[in-house]
Amino acid sequence: MHAETGKAQEQPGAVRSGVDRRALIAGGGAVLAAGVGAGVVALGRGRPAASSPPPPSAPAVAFHGERQAGVTALQQPATLLLALDLAPAATSDGRAALRSLLGELTRVLADAAGGAAADPRLRGGEPAQLSSLVGVGPGLAARLGLNVPPALADLPAFPGDRLDPARGGGDLVVQLCAADRWPLTVVAELLAAAARSAGGTVRWTQPGFLPRTPAGTTPRNLFGYKDGTANPDATEAKQWVWGPPGPYEHGTVLVYRRIRMDTAAFAALPEDRRDLAMGRRLTDGAPLTGTAEHDDPDIYAKNPDGSYVIPNTAHVRLSSPRLDSGARMLRRGYSYDDAPDDRGLLFCAFVRDPEQFTRVQNRLAAKDALNPFLVHTASAVAYVLPGAREGGVLGEGLWA
Amino acid sequence: MHAETGKAQEQPGAVRSGVDRRALIAGGGAVLAAGVGAGVVALGRGRPAASSPPPPSAPAVAFHGERQAGVTALQQPATLLLALDLAPAATSDGRAALRSLLGELTRVLADAAGGAAADPRLRGGEPAQLSSLVGVGPGLAARLGLNVPPALADLPAFPGDRLDPARGGGDLVVQLCAADRWPLTVVAELLAAAARSAGGTVRWTQPGFLPRTPAGTTPRNLFGYKDGTANPDATEAKQWVWGPPGPYEHGTVLVYRRIRMDTAAFAALPEDRRDLAMGRRLTDGAPLTGTAEHDDPDIYAKNPDGSYVIPNTAHVRLSSPRLDSGARMLRRGYSYDDAPDDRGLLFCAFVRDPEQFTRVQNRLAAKDALNPFLVHTASAVAYVLPGAREGGVLGEGLWA
Numbered sequence: 001m002h003a004e005t006g007k008a009q010e011q012p013g014a015v016r017s018g019v020d021r022r023a024l025i026a027g028g029g030a031v032l033a034a035g036v037g038a039g040v041v042a043l044g045r046g047r048p049a050a051s052s053p054p055p056p057s058a059p060a061v062a063f064h065g066e067r068q069a070g071v072t073a074l075q076q077p078a079t080l081l082l083a084l085d086l087a088p089a090a091t092s093d094g095r096a097a098l099r100s101l102l103g104e105l106t107r108v109l110a111d112a113a114g115g116a117a118a119d120p121r122l123r124g125g126e127p128a129q130l131s132s133l134v135g136v137g138p139g140l141a142a143r144l145g146l147n148v149p150p151a152l153a154d155l156p157a158f159p160g161d162r163l164d165p166a167r168g169g170g171d172l173v174v175q176l177c178a179a180d181r182w183p184l185t186v187v188a189e190l191l192a193a194a195a196r197s198a199g200g201t202v203r204w205t206q207p208g209f210l211p212r213t214p215a216g217t218t219p220r221n222l223f224g225y226k227d228g229t230a231n232p233d234a235t236e237a238k239q240w241v242w243g244p245p246g247p248y249e250h251g252t253v254l255v256y257r258r259i260r261m262d263t264a265a266f267a268a269l270p271e272d273r274r275d276l277a278m279g280r281r282l283t284d285g286a287p288l289t290g291t292a293e294h295d296d297p298d299i300y301a302k303n304p305d306g307s308y309v310i311p312n313t314a315h316v317r318l319s320s321p322r323l324d325s326g327a328r329m330l331r332r333g334y335s336y337d338d339a340p341d342d343r344g345l346l347f348c349a350f351v352r353d354p355e356q357f358t359r360v361q362n363r364l365a366a367k368d369a370l371n372p373f374l375v376h377t378a379s380a381v382a383y384v385l386p387g388a389r390e391g392g393v394l395g396e397g398l399w400a
Numbered sequence: 401m402h403a404e405t406g407k408a409q410e411q412p413g414a415v416r417s418g419v420d421r422r423a424l425i426a427g428g429g430a431v432l433a434a435g436v437g438a439g440v441v442a443l444g445r446g447r448p449a450a451s452s453p454p455p456p457s458a459p460a461v462a463f464h465g466e467r468q469a470g471v472t473a474l475q476q477p478a479t480l481l482l483a484l485d486l487a488p489a490a491t492s493d494g495r496a497a498l499r500s501l502l503g504e505l506t507r508v509l510a511d512a513a514g515g516a517a518a519d520p521r522l523r524g525g526e527p528a529q530l531s532s533l534v535g536v537g538p539g540l541a542a543r544l545g546l547n548v549p550p551a552l553a554d555l556p557a558f559p560g561d562r563l564d565p566a567r568g569g570g571d572l573v574v575q576l577c578a579a580d581r582w583p584l585t586v587v588a589e590l591l592a593a594a595a596r597s598a599g600g601t602v603r604w605t606q607p608g609f610l611p612r613t614p615a616g617t618t619p620r621n622l623f624g625y626k627d628g629t630a631n632p633d634a635t636e637a638k639q640w641v642w643g644p645p646g647p648y649e650h651g652t653v654l655v656y657r658r659i660r661m662d663t664a665a666f667a668a669l670p671e672d673r674r675d676l677a678m679g680r681r682l683t684d685g686a687p688l689t690g691t692a693e694h695d696d697p698d699i700y701a702k703n704p705d706g707s708y709v710i711p712n713t714a715h716v717r718l719s720s721p722r723l724d725s726g727a728r729m730l731r732r733g734y735s736y737d738d739a740p741d742d743r744g745l746l747f748c749a750f751v752r753d754p755e756q757f758t759r760v761q762n763r764l765a766a767k768d769a770l771n772p773f774l775v776h777t778a779s780a781v782a783y784v785l786p787g788a789r790e791g792g793v794l795g796e797g798l799w800a
Contacts, residue, residue, distance in 0.1 A: 080737075121620055121622070180612050181477075181478065181737075183611075185735070185737040185743065186622075189664070189743075205737075207737070211580075211583075222585070224520040264589070337480075339605060340482075340588070343585065
């Protein structure tokens with residue numbers, strides 16, 4: 001079983017090969033730490049010595065590669081997003097501080113991913129199985145004159161937004177993912193210490209989680225619907241997710257939205273009303289015009305009375321790539337639950353150009369049938385740096 | 401492997417038999433959902449059909465039994481605590497409302513634990529692996545004249561307490577535990593809906609987590625130290641954790657403290673200073689007077705200069721059962737991470753009499769070397785009801 005678990009991990013860059021669409025969006029839990037069965041057996045036998053060797057462990061997610069593993073690895077069930085702000089400084093000092101900080105972040109993340117972390121809290125249990133990404137916010141890029149994609153910009157305001165600036169934005173955005181919550185907190189603390197040493201601060205943190213579903217299946221969100229079905233395949237990703245050939249080819253842009261969902265009110269609707277609002281069926285995720293989850297939604301199909309089968313205000317219609325020259329976002333969202341009245345979705349999408357999100361969100365904000373149940377409470381955009389090669393440091397292309 | 405995983409689960413009541421101490425306190429992750437390997441293989445084969453059957457699953461934690469599984473099951477890596485408040489009402493109406501609510505809570509928890517939940521968010525993935533406990537707060541017990549242990553009472557104020565009432569107390573306290581965060585949020589939402597239907601509200605929720613460690617080993621807390629080493633064995637638990645023979649025999653009392661830890665400041669101390677503050681070694685959890693984790697700390701051992709090996713202010717000395725006629729608490733704490741400056745420990749201990757905690761906490765509050773790094777920010781006490789038998793309802797003994 002251990003070898004099989006190892007195969008579940010996409011290597012950074014894997015999306016360039018001909019992998020199946022579902023391989024890019026596989027459900028949470030695929031990179032599950034193995035070896036727990038061994039510990040269980042030990043219990044059955046009585047008193048395991050406190051110094052007994054740890055059980056055989058699942059392989060780590062490779063940190064180094066052309067692209068950062070936080071975008072390319074199979075989606076894991078636990079996430080922690082955090083944003084760091086750097087101290088205001090003259091441009092040259094700011095660039096030096098950022099360069100030094102990126103070196104530290106690279107070291108911390110590579111050590112944690114590789115099981116080499118010195119922190120005792122990351123030892124003696126299951127390996128951290130960490131995957132991560134580091135991105136640069138548009139504000140920092142402008143302040144320090146960094147070499148980032150020209151399209152990198154904060155999102156415009158959308159109707160209905162109720163954004164809390166303390167929960168969004170940031171000079172650097174980091175997403176940590178793992179099989180479990182525990183290592184995320186420990187690694188975040190190490191990153192925060194690195195930021196403080198560089199005169200920076202933690203602007204916000206946000207934990208999230210997914211249901212543990214079989215690899216290759218689409219996880220559900222807190223409305224109960226499958227979320228992420230229409231993700232790009234490798235060819236589409238090359239056009240819509242990753243940068244064009246050149247300095248940004250292995251980078252992408254993260255669009256993050258913290259979306260509060262009124263799950264109780266939505267659940268109170270009859271199921272057919274919910275399906276019409278979504279444009280998909282709760283039961284199996286199939287579009288209302290299809291019979292299986294991955295059937296392409298036919299937004300032009302009509303009922304005998306002339307109305308659309310997928311209604312004008314259905315979420316699936318308004319976010320359809322057919323309305324956008326085929327543009328697709330790589331969505332890797334997570335659910336969150338910060339309080340009984342503050343649960344929802346951490347929308348995380350990777351795009352070449354944040355305009356791809358803006359076009360969709362303008363349509364959704366205008367007439368999405370889900371709007372009565374949604375409030376966008378935070379927003380961030382960041383240029384997700386290309387990966388670091390072995391011995392290299394994240395952000396080497398920023399200074400050109 | 402599935403059968404082995406099943407064996408990892410203690411049945412409610414197991415502590416009455418001669419199980420090893422470590423079987424009561426086994427580390428997080430023992431009840432890990434199995435079957436993920438199957439999904440992984442599916443990915444390797446290409447496109448798994450969206451309707452493919454879920455992988456073989458780990459057995460559920462039994463809900464029914466003499467004692468509630470939230471106390472007796474192996475400790476799982478994810479927890480969500482929540483407190484419910486009932487609407488003010490005349491005594492007879494209040495008793496009727498509580499009785500009805502306990503019936504609903506029993507139904508929701510039993511269905512979720514048994515995999516019978518109708519909610520689509522609990523289906524199609526790994527089984528919830530839910531274990532739970534429901535407890536009654538002293539305020540509610542007094543208000544409705546409930547039949548609870550006479551010792552049930554709120555804790556006194558301790559020096560240094562900075563309690564937020566909105567994060568503590570409550571008419572009912574529920575602890576949900578599972579292999580994963582996801583089902584906890586869904587089940588909490590179902591419980592909240594049940595409470596609202598009964599005119600109640602959710603007073604607070606608090607998520608927590610543990611590192612995934614091999615079963616039978618002690619998990620570390622965010623200071624990096626093993627936490628829960630000195631838990632009672634089955635004989636000790638009968639005296640100090642569970643009620644005396646009679647109506648409360650299969651009940652216990654939960655003492656909950658939310659303790660913020662300044663992990664960065666503590667980590668900045670040299671390791672030997674940290675070990676002296678704790679009275680145990682960071683590396684292996686052995687007491688300073690011993691060589692292995694489960695060696696009994698010798699609080700009377702002295703250095704050649706006459707000072708104690710385990711210092712006067714060491715946490716282990718001040719919480720030693722030797723200072724308390726051998727009284728032991730069953731500790732099943734979790735770490736939490738709500739914000740960069742709000743991380744720490746959810747201290748959860750099960751005792752026959754909350755005085756057991758009060759005596760220890762009075763000593764700790766007076767001179768624990770850890771105090772500069774700790775703030776108690778919330779507190780709750782609840783009578784953990786005996787378990788529900790098959791077809792029965794939690795709280796049947798409250799009305800006598």
